[in-house]
Amino acid sequence: xxxxxxxxxxxxxLRVAAWLGWQIESNWADPFVFAIYSxxxxxxxxxxxxxxxxxxxxxxxENPLFPAIFVGNAFFIxxxxxxxxxxxxxxxxxxxxxxLKYMYTAPLNVFAYLAxxxxxxxxxxxxxxxxxxxxxxxxxxxxxxxxTIDWPMFAGAALCGAAILTFLGIALGGVTLITARHSxxxxxxxxxxxxxxxxxxxxxxxxxxxxxxxxxxxxLTYWIEAIRRALIGTGSSAILARLSDGALLAIxxxxxxxxxxxxxxxxxxxxxRARHLGLIDMQTMY
Amino acid sequence: xxxxxxxxxxxxxxxxxxxxxxxGLQREKSWFFFDVFLPLxxxxxxxxxxRVIEAPTEFVGFVVLGGAMTAYWMNIMWNMASQxxxxxxxxxxxxYIIAPTSRMAILLGMAIGGIVATTVRASVVILVGLLIFxxxxxxxxxxVFAGVFVTTMVALYGLGMLLSSLFLLFGREAxxxxxxxxxxxxxxxxxxxxxRALGFAIAAAASIVPITLGLDAMRQLMFPEMxxxxxxxxxxxxxxxxxxxxxxxxxxxxxxxxFMEAYARREGRLTVRGQ
Numbered sequence: 001x002x003x004x005x006x007x008x009x010x011x012x013x014l015r016v017a018a019w020l021g022w023q024i025e026s027n028w029a030d031p032f033v034f035a036i037y038s039x040x041x042x043x044x045x046x047x048x049x050x051x052x053x054x055x056x057x058x059x060x061x062e063n064p065l066f067p068a069i070f071v072g073n074a075f076f077i078x079x080x081x082x083x084x085x086x087x088x089x090x091x092x093x094x095x096x097x098x099x100l101k102y103m104y105t106a107p108l109n110v111f112a113y114l115a116x117x118x119x120x121x122x123x124x125x126x127x128x129x130x131x132x133x134x135x136x137x138x139x140x141x142x143x144x145x146x147x148t149i150d151w152p153m154f155a156g157a158a159l160c161g162a163a164i165l166t167f168l169g170i171a172l173g174g175v176t177l178i179t180a181r182h183s184x185x186x187x188x189x190x191x192x193x194x195x196x197x198x199x200x201x202x203x204x205x206x207x208x209x210x211x212x213x214x215x216x217x218x219x220l221t222y223w224i225e226a227i228r229r230a231l232i233g234t235g236s237s238a239i240l241a242r243l244s245d246g247a248l249l250a251i252x253x254x255x256x257x258x259x260x261x262x263x264x265x266x267x268x269x270x271x272x273r274a275r276h277l278g279l280i281d282m283q284t285m286y
Numbered sequence: 287x288x289x290x291x292x293x294x295x296x297x298x299x300x301x302x303x304x305x306x307x308x309x310g311l312q313r314e315k316s317w318f319f320f321d322v323f324l325p326l327x328x329x330x331x332x333x334x335x336x337r338v339i340e341a342p343t344e345f346v347g348f349v350v351l352g353g354a355m356t357a358y359w360m361n362i363m364w365n366m367a368s369q370x371x372x373x374x375x376x377x378x379x380x381x382y383i384i385a386p387t388s389r390m391a392i393l394l395g396m397a398i399g400g401i402v403a404t405t406v407r408a409s410v411v412i413l414v415g416l417l418i419f420x421x422x423x424x425x426x427x428x429x430v431f432a433g434v435f436v437t438t439m440v441a442l443y444g445l446g447m448l449l450s451s452l453f454l455l456f457g458r459e460a461x462x463x464x465x466x467x468x469x470x471x472x473x474x475x476x477x478x479x480x481x482r483a484l485g486f487a488i489a490a491a492a493s494i495v496p497i498t499l500g501l502d503a504m505r506q507l508m509f510p511e512m513x514x515x516x517x518x519x520x521x522x523x524x525x526x527x528x529x530x531x532x533x534x535x536x537x538x539x540x541x542x543x544x545f546m547e548a549y550a551r552r553e554g555r556l557t558v559r560g561q
Contacts, residue, residue, distance in 0.1 A: 028458040037466055044469035048478055052332070055483040055516075057339035065338065185320040192327035202334040 006109075013108040017116025018123075021089065025120055035127070042077045042128035043135060049073055049201060050140060065203065067142045068236035072200045072224045074132040078125045078165060079194055079220065084187030085121030086114050086169030090176040094282060101281040111267070114173050115166050122162070144231050154230035156249045161223040163256035167263035174263075174270035178277070180284040194220055204237040212239070219255030222248050292388075299387040303395025307365075307403050321357060321407045326414060329353030332478050333419050344512040345479075347423050348505055350415035352477035354408040355497055358442060359471060361404040363464040366446030367453045369396055371460035374558055383556060389543055393450055397443035423508055430521055431507045437528040438500030444535030445496060451543035454550050457558070471495055476502065480516040489518045496531050499524040 026034050049069065050061065057063045094100035103113065136142035172186050179186070194200075197215040199207070204215050215221050216239070225235045226248045235241060240248070274280050290298070311318060332349045373379040382392055416423060425431045453460045474492040475481060481489045481502055492498045503524040506513045519527070550556050 028462060037462060041466060041469045044473040048469070048473050049335070051473070051479050051483050052335055053339065055479055056336065056341040056345060063339060069335075185317075185324070189320060189324060189327075192324050196327050196331045196334075201331055202338045206334050206338055 009107055010109040010112040013110075013112035014116040014119070016108075017113040018119040019116075021085070021117040021120025022123065024092070025124060038124050038127050039131040042074075042125075042132050045077075046070065046073060046132050046135065061140055065236060066140075067136075067144075067232050068228050068234060069201050070136050070140065070142050071133075071144070071228050071231050072236065074129055074136065075161075075224060075227050076195060076198075076200045077128050077132065078122060078161070080188060080191035081121045081125040082118045082165040083169050083172055083191050086118045086166070087172035087176045087187040089114065089117040090173045094177075094280070095284060098281070098283070104280060110271075111170060111264070114170050118166050118169050122165075142232070148233065150230040150233070150245075153226065153245055153249065157223060157226035157230055157252060160249070160252040160256045161220075161227070164219050164223060164252070164259055167256065167259035171259075171263040171266040174267035177267075177270045177274040178279055180279075180282060194218065197221070198224055199237055200224060202236075205239055219252060219259065222251045222255065226252055295387050296391045299385075299391035300395040300398065303392050304399035304402070305395075307396065307399025311403050311406060318407065322410045322414065325353045325356050325411050328356070329411070329415055330418075333415075342512060343421060344509040346419050347416075347421040347509060348480065349478050350412055350419065350421060351505060351508070352472075352501060353415065354411040355501055356472065356477060357404050357408045357411060358439075359475075359477075359495075359497060360468070361400045362442060362446040362449070363467055365400050366393075366396060366443065367449035368460045368464050370450055370454050371456055374556070379556055383547075389547065390447075390540055393447040393539065393543070396450075397447060400446075401439050401443060426507050426510055427521075430525065431504060434500055434503040434507070434521060434525050434528065437525060437532055438496050438504075441496035441528050441532035441535055442500070444532055444539055447539035448535050448542055451539060451546045454543075454546045455553070455555050457555075471497075474498070480505065480513065480518075482516045482518045486518070493527065494531075496528055496535075499528050499531075503528075 028034075029037065053063055053066050053069075054060050057066075090100065093103065103110065133142075133144065137144050168190075169187075172190060176186055197207075197211065197218050198204075198221040199215055204212055204221065207215060221240070222243075225237065225240045225243075226245070228235045229245055229248065243251070329349055329352075332353070333346050336345045336349065370379060373382060382389065415421070453463070456463065472478065474484065474488060475495050475498040476484065476489070476492070477497075481492060481498055484492070489498065489502075499519070502513075502518045503521040506517050506521050518524070547556075
């Protein structure tokens with residue numbers, strides 16, 4: 001009986017948070033303006049890469065690395081969007097709307113709530129991803145074909161990636177709970193570091209060895225490589241090429257599992273500290 | 287007691303509004319760290335792309351300079367254009383309106399404070415970028431380079447003042463517009479590659495953002511050989527255009543601010559509903 005109630009509460013928290021997040025993100029403009037807003041940024045980001053290759057690379061967009069880099073960059077759209085989205089929702093609720101304290105007085109599951117806010121952001125990122133991929137496939141001849149995609153691997157990688165980003169976002173949400181002036185940068189800084197460390201726009205192999213080690217210890221490196229293999233049949237890194245598809249997926253799934261524990265522990269510790277220090281209804285006026 | 291002159295009030299306002307931006311540099315050191323760290327991450331990622339595709343070393347210099355200039359653009363969007371929105375949110379805008387001073391003085395103070403604070407950050411990005419990636423960089427014509435930089439700043443912050451008056455009407459749109467005008471501007475202004483690569487017409491249209499011309503001119507003065515076949519216009523022409531832009535934007539900002547303030551007053555948009 002108690003477990004059924006908990007499941008219902010979790011589902012309701014997830015659903016309501018996703019709806020609330022969607023409203024906050026989208027209702028400032030009419031749907032047409034919002035649609036343009038959602039796709040212009042990622043397309044511009046992708047085009048920066050395209051021009052860098054087109055102008056400088058000896059073989060331009062025919063460079064063998066380009067498809068893997070394009071796909072990696074396209075899927076990376078999720079990372080800053082979801083990480084910043086979840087951690088920002090804590091600041092937004094606490095300082096902007098002054099609602100965070102009421103969440104703690106309501107019958108909701110805080111993890112599901114944060115994940116729900118991430119879902120709203122992920123929906124926006126998905127629209128941008130589809131448009132970016134279509135641009136790549138039809139305008140830049142990135143070899144992604146519906147018939148050649150390894151669908152089981154793609155589904156596995158997508159699921160694990162969603163879990164990794166959600167748990168990482170929740171952990172950052174915990175950090176945001178106990179920080180004031182630095183909170184604005186948390187999601188963006190982590191996403192920026194991951195952009196470099198995970199070899200999103202270049203093969204991991206070119207990084208200095210000590211940075212490469214950090215990259216190899218980062219779950220999203222394996223997620224992006226798995227997505228590349230599923231979509232275009234090849235990855236970008238010689239180091240990761242030693243791993244079979246199964247091994248890549250196993251590492252990604254294992255990382256997601258480990259991160260779930262990590263996120264839970266970090267959030268609960270941060271939450272306890274925030275309660276002790278009276279930070280849950282903090283107003284820094286920044 | 288004698289009243290201070292309008293001129294005195296103007297300069298006191300400029301100084302007073304510039305002060306928190308400059309002093310803020312040392313009050314919140316973590317912000318300084320993030321303001322340097324975030325552009326450097328992006329710079330590093332793009333440097334590695336150029337290394338992978340075996341681009342000449344000068345392109346690394348292009349990226350470092352472009353990365354440093356991103357700090358100015360972010361400052362324009364978040365701390366100039368959107369500033370009146372933040373002030374509206376925190377209830378300061380009403381105080382600005384009732385204060386016996388010119389709103390242009392407030393904007394000028396914000397601009398001067400922003401230029402000083404951002405120049406410190408951008409210089410650190412360039413220094414660290416040059417040290418890490420070891421790019422040889424020499425300026426061939428220092429007076430023209432200095433002229434281009436100063437004029438770019440005046441034109442850019444003039445644009446920021448103009449945007450600030452336009453954003454006066456915005457609510458949450460201010461936030462989203464600032465977000466929106468990031469990557470697309472990095473693309474069309476050639477922050478990470480020579481703008482000429484986009485074609486003359488697009489580069490000309492993108493010149494409305496002063497950084498487009500400023501970056502192209504500064505790159506030409508730093509890497510003359512490399513830019514000989516990728517230059518947009520000559521540095522002297524770009525300097526002349528930047529001077530024109532500076533005059534145009536500051537004049538437009540003044541007129542636009544007066545118009546937008548009156549309009550926002552009539553439309554009831556100077557305060558947040560329910561505040």
